[in-house]
Amino acid sequence: MAIALSSAALSGKGTINPLTRVLHFDRNCYYSSTPKLKPIFSLSLKRPRFSSRAAATMSYDKELAAAKKACSLAARLCQKVQKALLQSDVHAKSDKSPVTVADYGSQAVVSFVLQKELSSSPFSLVAEEDSGDLRKEDGQETLQRITKLVNETLANGGTASPLSDQDVLAAIDSGKSEGGSLGQHWVLDPIDGTKGFLRGDQYAIALGLLDEGKVVLGVLACPNLPLQSLACHDQHTIQGKAGCLFFAQVGTGTYMQSLDGSEPRKVNVSCTENPEEASFFESYEAAHSMHDLTSLIAKKLGVKAPPVRIDSQAKYGALSRGDGAIYMRFPHRGYREKIWDHAAGSVVVTEAGGVVTDAAGKPLDFSRGRYLDLDTGIIVTNQKLMPTLLNAVQESLKEKASSL
Numbered sequence: 001m002a003i004a005l006s007s008a009a010l011s012g013k014g015t016i017n018p019l020t021r022v023l024h025f026d027r028n029c030y031y032s033s034t035p036k037l038k039p040i041f042s043l044s045l046k047r048p049r050f051s052s053r054a055a056a057t058m059s060y061d062k063e064l065a066a067a068k069k070a071c072s073l074a075a076r077l078c079q080k081v082q083k084a085l086l087q088s089d090v091h092a093k094s095d096k097s098p099v100t101v102a103d104y105g106s107q108a109v110v111s112f113v114l115q116k117e118l119s120s121s122p123f124s125l126v127a128e129e130d131s132g133d134l135r136k137e138d139g140q141e142t143l144q145r146i147t148k149l150v151n152e153t154l155a156n157g158g159t160a161s162p163l164s165d166q167d168v169l170a171a172i173d174s175g176k177s178e179g180g181s182l183g184q185h186w187v188l189d190p191i192d193g194t195k196g197f198l199r200g201d202q203y204a205i206a207l208g209l210l211d212e213g214k215v216v217l218g219v220l221a222c223p224n225l226p227l228q229s230l231a232c233h234d235q236h237t238i239q240g241k242a243g244c245l246f247f248a249q250v251g252t253g254t255y256m257q258s259l260d261g262s263e264p265r266k267v268n269v270s271c272t273e274n275p276e277e278a279s280f281f282e283s284y285e286a287a288h289s290m291h292d293l294t295s296l297i298a299k300k301l302g303v304k305a306p307p308v309r310i311d312s313q314a315k316y317g318a319l320s321r322g323d324g325a326i327y328m329r330f331p332h333r334g335y336r337e338k339i340w341d342h343a344a345g346s347v348v349v350t351e352a353g354g355v356v357t358d359a360a361g362k363p364l365d366f367s368r369g370r371y372l373d374l375d376t377g378i379i380v381t382n383q384k385l386m387p388t389l390l391n392a393v394q395e396s397l398k399e400k401a402s403s404l
């Protein structure tokens with residue numbers, strides 16, 4: 001099927017801009033049985049701590065409900081800021097302050113809501129932002145804007161007593177945990193895809209929970225992601241509603257609902273086995289992932305469709321519902337991946353039947369602190385395609401290295 005997508009279409013707006021790209025998507029089909037792993041990569045789907053699906057379901061229900069509430073409220077805050085940003089003039093768009101306000105505001109809201117909803121449990125949060133700049137003299141005006149925004153958002157969510165500037169700083173700074181392999185730690189990217197946020201395109205509020213170093217639940221709020229599959233859009237389709245909330249709990253599958261609260265539906269990754277029919281996602285920003293390398297891999301695989309380039313962990317969400325079949329991410333030399341950029345996304349995809357590994361085929365290890373210690377890149381696809389993808393990745397990396 002040939003379809004056309006524009007950055008405007010992907011961002012949930014109704015116009016097609018001159019950057020419209022023609023894309024081919026595989027037909028969506030879904031896993032119905034427990035996926036089996038091929039031995040080429042050393043992944044374990046064992047779920048320690050749980051002896052049954054029921055036990056897994058019971059274990060994190062309360063945490064999941066709190067995480068969904070926190071991310072939905074933070075998404076409202078971000079939407080409000082992005083709307084104001086897009087209505088402002090061109091000069092204001094290159095100003096970084098709106099995204100700063102939304103980043104801090106989102107982190108404060110998530111932190112506050114989790115602590116309030118789960119007040120009887122110890123709280124540890126590994127989050128991207130800290131309040132250092134807001135505590136400086138020239139940060140006071142920004143802090144006041146953030147506090148106002150946070151209070152407006154929480155009042156809409158039913159919290160009556162307003163927070164002070166100091167409460168907001170404390171909520172942001174509770175994200176300083178180092179994580180690790182012991183106990184439970186929340187992992188938050190308050191706005192993942194800041195570039196997309198500023199452009200008016202895709203971004204996500206990404207929240208995961210680690211238990212003994214494993215991601216046991218994840219929530220991805222994607223305010224600009226269309227509810228309909230990206231594979232269903234064409235040039236002539238009027239853009240439908242946008243705003244998706246993906247959530248997954250280990251052992252129970254992945255679900256998606258609209259951010260304004262529709263009934264959740266179970267989602268599954270694409271089951272295509274033929275790489276020629278597969279489409280692949282990658283970063284919109286060439287500075288975040290090597291587009292030349294992914295194009296070499298795609299050529300080797302025989303992928304016919306051009307890449308679908310979108311920002312943020314919205315890629316994991318879209319992949320979990322089968323909008324495309326592959327996600328490849330190869331940051332430039334020297335970049336260190338952080339756990340908050342993949343924790344929520346990885347559990348959303350794996351619970352939908354997908355596999356997430358580094359370029360050597362190893363599972364991502366979230367137990368080593370704030371950074372992921374991995375080999376070269378991150379690749380994501382369904383169980384059947386992974387061995388083929390891994391081969392193509394490793395051959396392409398060798399070719400690239402020998403051509404240098």
Ligand SMILES: Nc1ncnc2c1ncn2[C@@H]1O[C@H](COP(=O)(O)O)[C@@H](O)[C@H]1OP(=O)(O)O
Pocket residue numbers: 189191192193194195196282283284285287288289310311312313331332335341
């Ligand atoms: N130089 C870089 N290389 C790779 N990723 C980056 C780089 N700079 C920022 N990022 C992070 O990449 C992620 C989004 O990438 P993409 O949209 O391309 O998938 C975000 O987490 C973004 O951080 P941030 O959360 O601050 O936006």
Ligand SMILES: [Mg+2]
Pocket residue numbers: 189191192193340341
């Ligand atoms: Mg990020």
Ligand SMILES: [Mg+2]
Pocket residue numbers: 128189190191192193194
């Ligand atoms: Mg971020």
Ligand SMILES: [Mg+2]
Pocket residue numbers: 128194
């Ligand atoms: Mg950032």
